[in-house]
Amino acid sequence: MPEYFKISGGYVYDPANNIDGQVKDLWICDGKIVEPPSDPFIQPNRTLNASGLVIMPGGVDMHCHIAGPKVNAARKMRPEEKRRAEPVHRTSITHSGTLGSVPSTFATGYKYIGLGYTTAFDAAVPPLSARHTHEEFGDTPCIDKGFYVLMGNNHYIMNAIHDEEPERVKAFVGWLLGAAKGYAAKIVNPGGVEVWKQQQAGNVSGIDSVVDHFDVTPRQIIREVSKAVDDLHLPHSSHIHCNNLGMPGNWQTTLGSMEALEGHRGHITHIQFHSYGGGEGDENTFNSKVAPLADYVNSHPNVTVDVGQVLFGETTSMTGDGPLGYFLSNVYGTKWFSADTEMEAGCGIAPIKYRNKSLVHALQWAIGLEWYLMVEDPWRVVMSTDHPNGGSFLAYPQIIRLLMDRNYRHEILKTVHPDVVNRSQLADLDREYTLGEIAVITRAGPARILGLKHKGHLGPGADADITIYTPHENKETMFELPRYVIKSGIILAEEGDVRHEFYGKTLHVAPEYDSGIESSISKWFEDFYSIRFRNYPVSDSYLHESENVTTG
Numbered sequence: 348m349p350e351y352f353k354i355s356g357g358y359v360y361d362p363a364n365n366i367d368g369q370v371k372d373l374w375i376c377d378g379k380i381v382e383p384p385s386d387p388f389i390q391p392n393r394t395l396n397a398s399g400l401v402i403m404p405g406g407v408d409m410h411c412h413i414a415g416p417k418v419n420a421a422r423k424m425r426p427e428e429k430r431r432a433e434p435v436h437r438t439s440i441t442h443s444g445t446l447g448s449v450p451s452t453f454a455t456g457y458k459y460i461g462l463g464y465t466t467a468f469d470a471a472v473p474p475l476s477a478r479h480t481h482e483e484f485g486d487t488p489c490i491d492k493g494f495y496v497l498m499g500n501n502h503y504i505m506n507a508i509h510d511e512e513p514e515r516v517k518a519f520v521g522w523l524l525g526a527a528k529g530y531a532a533k534i535v536n537p538g539g540v541e542v543w544k545q546q547q548a549g550n551v552s553g554i555d556s557v558v559d560h561f562d563v564t565p566r567q568i569i570r571e572v573s574k575a576v577d578d579l580h581l582p583h584s585s586h587i588h589c590n591n592l593g594m595p596g597n598w599q600t601t602l603g604s605m606e607a608l609e610g611h612r613g614h615i616t617h618i619q620f621h622s623y624g625g626g627e628g629d630e631n632t633f634n635s636k637v638a639p640l641a642d643y644v645n646s647h648p649n650v651t652v653d654v655g656q657v658l659f660g661e662t663t664s665m666t667g668d669g670p671l672g673y674f675l676s677n678v679y680g681t682k683w684f685s686a687d688t689e690m691e692a693g694c695g696i697a698p699i700k701y702r703n704k705s706l707v708h709a710l711q712w713a714i715g716l717e718w719y720l721m722v723e724d725p726w727r728v729v730m731s732t733d734h735p736n737g738g739s740f741l742a743y744p745q746i747i748r749l750l751m752d753r754n755y756r757h758e759i760l761k762t763v764h765p766d767v768v769n770r771s772q773l774a775d776l777d778r779e780y781t782l783g784e785i786a787v788i789t790r791a792g793p794a795r796i797l798g799l800k801h802k803g804h805l806g807p808g809a810d811a812d813i814t815i816y817t818p819h820e821n822k823e824t825m826f827e828l829p830r831y832v833i834k835s836g837i838i839l840a841e842e843g844d845v846r847h848e849f850y851g852k853t854l855h856v857a858p859e860y861d862s863g864i865e866s867s868i869s870k871w872f873e874d875f876y877s878i879r880f881r882n883y884p885v886s887d888s889y890l891h892e893s894e895n896v897t898t899g
């Protein structure tokens with residue numbers, strides 16, 4: 348006999364199935380949501396009474412930094428922060444750990460599940476470090492996870508684009524994702540990281556700058572990689588961190604990057620950092636350009652975005668955008684870490700602090716909120732802080748309150764730098780999110796954008812990843828400590844306390860590609876890499892629990 352677990356009587360928010368707060372029972376069997384048994388005499392083996400509580404699918408964080416070489420470097424780089432970081436105490440079920448802006452692996456898993464998030468994706472892993480990242484995932488409990496593979500500055504790809512060989516780009520992207528056991532193709536400051544690696548303080552200036560030695564432009568890299576991703580029928584589109592992050596006037600680069608897709612699917616990440624007007628190096632002209640960019644997103648369904656909301660306070664910036672790390676360390680006058688990964692990628696890390704009385708920081712905060720409020724279709728804008736770059740994922744409940752309660756939002760607006768009201772439209776935006784729309788931007792939407800058919804909804808066949816909240820007038824209070832979090836059908840957390848040892852699985856793709864390319868890649872490795880071709884791919888047996896999500 349199958350074992351049934353029934354959750355009864357809760358208000359269900361399941362926007363993918365058009366359920367918006369109706370009282371509905373959920374039946375679970377073998378870790379999946381199932382139809383209620385047709386035989387009315389079948390009783391569930393276990394029932395959870397959720398009367399009066401709010402039920403949503405488990406949260407899906409589609410852009411955060413939780414594993415891989417730069418996350419680990421950031422943990423080591425800030426002992427002064429780790430010394431005062433809040434500890435996570437060991438129990439009979441859990442390991443010890445620390446919080447701070449870059450939590451330890453174990454603390455990361457426990458805090459995500461405690462917050463009601465059941466799936467998270469690290470957004471920037473050099474494929475050469477994929478093996479290490481999978482090791483770290485093995486120590487990141489409770490949640491399902493995956494990572495995106497950096498390829499916007501990869502020498503092999505830039506050469507193939509220069510040689511106008513789209514089939515070679517496509518085969519290489521397919522091979523690389525399978526070799527790394529990654530989930531999606533990530534483009535970070537296309538071409539710009541390579542120029543940084545070549546020249547002191549180098550970068551590209553816009554999407555039509557030419558990358559020295561490769562004779563390709565960011566526009567070509569965006570277009571060709573995004574085309575390859577579509578041609579491979581990958582579940583997620585290309586995932587793009589545009590050029591000129593953080594620079595006044597960069598909104599035109601962002602608009603150009605969306606146009607460079609030429610109709611292919613593309614996800615523009617942490618778009619808040621890419622929506623600035625004003626002249627270079629002139630703080631007095633810095634302003635919001637969300638309006639024209641949101642117009643473009645609203646009228647182009649091939650484009651999706653996540654926000655990268657800034658919250659006030661201290662954090663650690665970490666990025667695959669090498670020149671950006673250098674720029675931030677100059678702005679903040681802090682220590683700085685930089686590394687190159689052979690012919691693949693770069694990275695920069697710097698401690699930063701967002702202050703509400705700083706005009707630039709207050710505008711960044713407002714620009715993030717404008718994005719949520721000015722994209723008409725909540726299915727195409729996703730909640731993120733680019734953890735930990737704009738703030739911690741633990742700030743999501745605060746963002747929810749800002750979106751659901753305009754009075755609160757206007758009160759906070761009064762406490763930040765006064766010029767923000769003249770340089771952004773935030774003060775004029777009265778929109779308030781509903782609970783159903785919050786369910787879209789935190790789980791249903793990101794799951795759909797990622798092509799995760801079994802996540803982000805509560806219909807039959809979905810993974811039984813479920814978060815149950817106690818309703819509260821103050822939405823920050825409601826969302827920061829869910830009453831129950833169910834992962835794969837198990838009640839894994841209750842009011843933040845982890846109840847079982849559970850590791851979750853790694854989500855990855857294994858695209859079909861033209862294997863004729865392997866002899867050329869093998870020669871490339873023999874000539875240039877520090878590692879043998881045959882030692883590079885991560886084998887299935889190396890992963891802990893995993894699921895191949897390839898579609899097509």
Ligand SMILES: [Zn+2]
Nearest residue numbers: 410411470733
């Ligand atoms: Zn990021």
